[in-house]
Amino acid sequence: MTITAAPQAPPDRGLRYFARQQTPWSWVTLGVGILALMALFVGAGAILTAYGWTQKCPPGSKAAECTTTTPLVEGLLSPELGALAVAVIGVGAVAAVLALLRSRSVPNKQAREAAIAGAVIGIQAAVLAGVLLWFRGSNVEVFARNFLDVRLLREFFPRFVSGAKNTLILSVLGAALGFFLGLVLALFTLSKRAVIRAPARLYINFFRGTPLIWQLSFAGLGVVTALRLGFFSGTGGPYKVAIAVLGLNLAAYSAEVYRAGIQSLERGQIEAARSLGLSYLQSMRFVIVPQAIRRVIPPLTNEFVILIKDTSLVIVLGLAFFQKELLGVGRDIYNSTFNATAWLGSAAGYLIITLPMIRLVTYLERRLRSGLTSVVG
Amino acid sequence: MSEPIVRLQGINKWFGKLHVLRDVNLDIYPREVLVLIGPSGSGKSTLLRTINLLEEPTEGKVFFEGQELTDIHTDLNAARTRMGMVFQQFNLFPHRTVTGNITLALQKVLKLRAEAARQRALQQLGHVGLADKAGAWPSQLSGGQQQRVAIARALAMEPVLMLFDEVTSALDPELVNEVLLVMQRLASEGMTMVVVTHEMGFAREVGTRLIFMDQGAIIEEGDPRAIFANPQQERTKSFLSQVL
Ligand SMILES: Nc1ncnc2c1ncn2[C@@H]1O[C@H](COP(=O)(O)OP(=O)(O)OP(=O)(O)O)[C@@H](O)[C@H]1O
Ligand SMILES: [Mg+2]
Numbered sequence: 001m002t003i004t005a006a007p008q009a010p011p012d013r014g015l016r017y018f019a020r021q022q023t024p025w026s027w028v029t030l031g032v033g034i035l036a037l038m039a040l041f042v043g044a045g046a047i048l049t050a051y052g053w054t055q056k057c058p059p060g061s062k063a064a065e066c067t068t069t070t071p072l073v074e075g076l077l078s079p080e081l082g083a084l085a086v087a088v089i090g091v092g093a094v095a096a097v098l099a100l101l102r103s104r105s106v107p108n109k110q111a112r113e114a115a116i117a118g119a120v121i122g123i124q125a126a127v128l129a130g131v132l133l134w135f136r137g138s139n140v141e142v143f144a145r146n147f148l149d150v151r152l153l154r155e156f157f158p159r160f161v162s163g164a165k166n167t168l169i170l171s172v173l174g175a176a177l178g179f180f181l182g183l184v185l186a187l188f189t190l191s192k193r194a195v196i197r198a199p200a201r202l203y204i205n206f207f208r209g210t211p212l213i214w215q216l217s218f219a220g221l222g223v224v225t226a227l228r229l230g231f232f233s234g235t236g237g238p239y240k241v242a243i244a245v246l247g248l249n250l251a252a253y254s255a256e257v258y259r260a261g262i263q264s265l266e267r268g269q270i271e272a273a274r275s276l277g278l279s280y281l282q283s284m285r286f287v288i289v290p291q292a293i294r295r296v297i298p299p300l301t302n303e304f305v306i307l308i309k310d311t312s313l314v315i316v317l318g319l320a321f322f323q324k325e326l327l328g329v330g331r332d333i334y335n336s337t338f339n340a341t342a343w344l345g346s347a348a349g350y351l352i353i354t355l356p357m358i359r360l361v362t363y364l365e366r367r368l369r370s371g372l373t374s375v376v377g
Numbered sequence: 378m379s380e381p382i383v384r385l386q387g388i389n390k391w392f393g394k395l396h397v398l399r400d401v402n403l404d405i406y407p408r409e410v411l412v413l414i415g416p417s418g419s420g421k422s423t424l425l426r427t428i429n430l431l432e433e434p435t436e437g438k439v440f441f442e443g444q445e446l447t448d449i450h451t452d453l454n455a456a457r458t459r460m461g462m463v464f465q466q467f468n469l470f471p472h473r474t475v476t477g478n479i480t481l482a483l484q485k486v487l488k489l490r491a492e493a494a495r496q497r498a499l500q501q502l503g504h505v506g507l508a509d510k511a512g513a514w515p516s517q518l519s520g521g522q523q524q525r526v527a528i529a530r531a532l533a534m535e536p537v538l539m540l541f542d543e544v545t546s547a548l549d550p551e552l553v554n555e556v557l558l559v560m561q562r563l564a565s566e567g568m569t570m571v572v573v574t575h576e577m578g579f580a581r582e583v584g585t586r587l588i589f590m591d592q593g594a595i596i597e598e599g600d601p602r603a604i605f606a607n608p609q610q611e612r613t614k615s616f617l618s619q620v621l
Contacts, residue, residue: 273470
């Protein structure tokens with residue numbers, strides 16, 4: 001007799017299963033919590049938009065002809081917004097109370113999770129509304145003028161774009177130099193010959209042991225001026241110095257990353273390569289380095305994110321107007337307007353560049369982790 | 378008797394203070410299937426790896442096809458293309474396909490054209506019964522299949538000597554046979570082989586000469602059947618009584 005097992009589908013644990021497990025009580029709790037948060041964001045957005053974000057100016061007019069009051073401040077201080085905040089606190093509290101009331105008679109895990117989620121979201125909305133109320137009590141006028149001047153961002157938008165462009169150029173070229181040099185350095189530190197290892201270690205320790213801002217200042221203000229290096233002089237000089245120093249610095253850090261990646265491979269890989277007659281360099285080039293690169297892509301991307309932010313340190317080099325990167329642009333605008341919104345513009349620029357990279361690191365790490373067994377094979 | 382392919386002369390090896398090989402002298406002749414057995418840590422792997430100089434002996438000379446490998450003027454890479462080695466852990470290159478594993482050294486060392494290398498790889502894969510896995514990745518294969526690819530990779534170089542280091546020890550029991558069969562066929566085709574193994578059945582049936590090692594020294598040497606039936610040394614006796 002043969003026993004054929006009936007084909008069995010895996011238990012359905014998707015969103016629909018989750019929905020089926022809910023009770024009216026858990027639905028209501030979840031719904032009220034979400035309602036509180038949505039009301040806060042949508043409501044506040046609608047109220048502020050109704051009042052307006054920036055001064056209204058007649059088309060083709062000068063700044064002096066614009067309305068004098070700041071609509072954003074009026075919106076923030078409006079009774080409508082105050083009422084909304086109080087209402088949100090109330091609704092959020094309702095979600096929390098609903099969750100507490102029936103928490104003992106919850107029928108299953110899914111319903112409990114939904115109720116807890118509703119309560120937590122409700123409390124988050126209430127806390128945010130509370131912060132908004134507290135903020136309304138402070139000097140909104142001054143804050144909005146100094147930090148929320150959207151008009152300034154609009155006016156200097158091309159400058160910020162130019163700053164972002166320079167930040168990108170500095171970090172991409174610095175990374176190209178650093179990642180290449182780092183690999184060479186890593187191979188040197190792994191040499192069996194002390195005379196090759198020692199200088200590489202010295203280099204790495206020097207660049208890791210001194211502040212980048214010192215390296216930039218020393219190279220830009222000391223070395224280049226004192227030695228009159230032709231390549232690094234002229235208007236493009238400081239810019240080239242910046243790229244060179246950022247690259248040399250990154251090389252030291254990425255060398256350590258490469259080295260760890262190479263050492264994480266099993267000895268058997270190079271032994272197999274050598275036993276086939278490949279030379280040491282061929283084994284490195286065709287067997288070891290390609291595998292190591294795969295493993296070090298996430299940590300190297302991380303180094304790249306750090307480099308993007310570190311480009312801000314080139315501010316010590318005194319770049320020309322059109323060479324300024326995001327922080328330099330922000331500082332220039334602040335110095336001419338005395339409006340701190342300029343700093344926020346820089347921050348927004350950095351975030352627009354770095355956030356996708358940070359997401360990429362997380363994604364790569366997750367992919368590598370799940371594929372690790374098959375990579376090691 | 379003909380000239381030996383391999384001659385080990387007065388080999389001593391220390392790892393730090395650990396004396397791993399003691400005064401080993403050994404000649405290996407064409408068409409021999411030399412089987413190395415012995416307790417764990419007795420130096421079998423180290424001895425095998427001394428033959429292609431993956432381990433450098435602290436003292437002594439290694440000759441291969443009449444050429445002294447321990448002489449620093451010898452082109453070691455060229456000599457290694459003529460001996461294949463197969464490892465316990467397979468050591469396939471995970472970033473290359475099955476065919477890519479085999480063609481790498483053919484192209485980069487033997488300087489074959491891509492198409493010629495591919496042809497030779499396919500031919501070798503056919504010999505180990507894996508023609509249908511040519512495009513697969515190592516991680517997609519079972520342990521036994523990976524080990525057969527490793528053998529094909531070594532054979533594709535058309536070596537005159539094959540070194541096997543416990544190539545079935547990392548395999549699930551049901552996969553051991555498919556690898557042993559490939560090795561047995563290779564032996565019957567006249568390949569010179571040095572085999573470190575714990576498979577006593579294979580040692581007895583396929584081996585033409587058996588060496589028992591203990592504590593870095595060759596204790597007993599001779600015809601496998603004779604030694605299994607009637608070991609001369611006490612240590613051989615007690616080792617065999619434990620593994621048989
Ligand atoms: N690279 C190394 N550094 C230090 N000691 C080593 C090294 N390789 C091997 N040894 C030591 O040398 C001795 C012999 O090792 P070897 O691998 O040759 O033994 P083996 O007979 O192959 O054992 P097994 O059956 O466990 O594989 C062991 O004590 C081992 O710990
Ligand atoms: Mg061993």
